[in-house]
Amino acid sequence: MSSLKIPAFDGHNDFLLRLMREPRRREEIWLTGEGAGHLDLPRMKAGGFAGGMFAIYVPSPRAGREERAVDRDMMGAQYDVPLPPALDLAEAQVWALGMAGHLLWMERSSGGAFRLCRTAGAIEAAMAEDVIAGVMHIEGAEAIDADLDMLHLFHGLGLRSLGPVWSRPTIFGHGVPFRFPSGPDIGPGLTDAGKRLVRECNALKIMIDLSHLNEAGFEDVAALSDAPLVATHSNAHAVTPSSxxxxxxxxxxxxxxxxxxxxxxxxxxLREDGRRGAEIGWEPICRHLDHLIAELGENRVGLGSDFDGATVPEGIKDVAGLPALAAALRRHGYDDELLKKIFHRNWLAVLRRTWGE
Incomplete structure (x- = not known):
């Protein structure tokens, strides 16, 4: 492959939260770009972003204050950031339905450049037509009731991937706090409602995301689920000992x-010291990918950027930096076949396995 712009399917982003926070500016943010954040339609096209999971994530009521505190705390040599309390169901549903609406609006407003997809076949068809494929994902199931009626509603809207928790607790289970250094063995496993959620996701062919779950919850999903185990945006603890x-x-x-x-x-x-600063080279990403490939095999590793939800390396900067990442990995020794697997083929394959296609 002569071009470094390899089509990329991404396991996780928080772009919908940006739109939800500034709905009156959504056309500028999405369609023309405003130079802020990590994602918009022009930069997706520039970076070869072929599709990805668009997360519905409900922030805490005092999110701005909490995010500033997290930023400060995660610059320390050690930290244990307190988790916000569980969210109110009705409030979470307002936010989540609003974000789902924004995702549907993104498809309608894009002039055919973006398509909400519900199957791996639809993703592949969109990519073949040079249309960006979006998949509806829920990060933290605060908007889902214990009877799971809202799960069926969101599934009807296009939901195909769900994480039972962000890091704060839900009625379904417990997440890991932002703690360094620390392992993920923190707190109890899934609740009875969480176990029902796993079974119903299996029945509906909704992928269960293990990122943010604590170790006991991870073990419970592994014991209950009949689907492949997937963590959409996580790294190797052996390289960076973060919870x-x-x-x-x-x-x-x-x-x-x-x-x-x-x-x-x-x-x-990514960083060995667990700090949030963007001033890192390519070596941390290469170390994590090397370790993940060694432990998982080259067919089970992909991208899970966390764009618009995290501080990313300065070499990437935003979605337009994906070709720079491909070039760095090529210099590191990854050939084009492996790069294509990491950038999109492995995601398409696991979605086919999970969604029963």
């Missing part, structure tokens, strides 16, 4: 179930 990263034991369980991991560009989960 948010996956241990080798967890990676082996994912490998045994023919799942995959999307590497997270968040610098606090």
């Amino acid at each position: 948010r990263n996956l241990t080798d034991r967890q990676l082996h369980m994912i490998r045994e179930r023919d799942g995959m991991v999307g590497i997270n560009f968040a610098t606090s989960f």
Whole structure:
């Protein structure tokens, strides 16, 4: 392949939260770009962004204050950031439905450049037509009720991937706090409602995202689910000992179930010192990818950028920097076949396995 702009399918982004926070500016943010954040339609095209999971994530009521505190705390040599409390169901549903509406609007407003996809076949067809493929994902199931009626509603809207928790607790389980250094063995596993959620997601062919789940919850999903084990945006704990990263034991369980991991560009989960600063070279990403490939195999690793939800390396900067990442990985020794697997083929394959296609 002569071009470094390899089509990329991304396991996770938080672009919908940007739109939800500034709905009156959504046309500028989405269609023309405003130079802020990591994603917009022009930069997606420039970077070869072929599709990805668009997360519905409900912020805490005092999110601005909490985010500033997290930014400050995660610059320290050690940290343990307190988690916000569980969210109110009705408030979470307002936010989540609003974000789902924004995703549907993105398709309608794009002039055919963006398409909401519900199958792997639809993603592949969109990519063949040079149309960006979006998949509806929920990060933290605060908007889902214990009876799971809202799960069926969101599935009807196009939901195909769901993480039972962000990091704060839900009625379904518990996440890991932002703690460094730390392992993920923090707190209890899935609740009875969480176990019902896993079974119903299996029945509906909704992918279950293990990123943010604590170790006990991870184990419960592995015991209950009949689908591949997938972490959409997580890294290797052996390289960066953050509570948010996956241990080798967890990676082996994912490998045994023919799942995959999307590497997270968040610098606090890439850097050996766990700090949030963007001033890093390509070596941390290469180290994590090398370790993930060694433990999972080259068919079970992809991208899970966390664009618009994290501080990313300065060499990437935003979605238009994906070709620079491809060039760095080529210099590191990855050939074009492996790059194509990491950038899109592995995601398409695991979605086919998970969605029963």
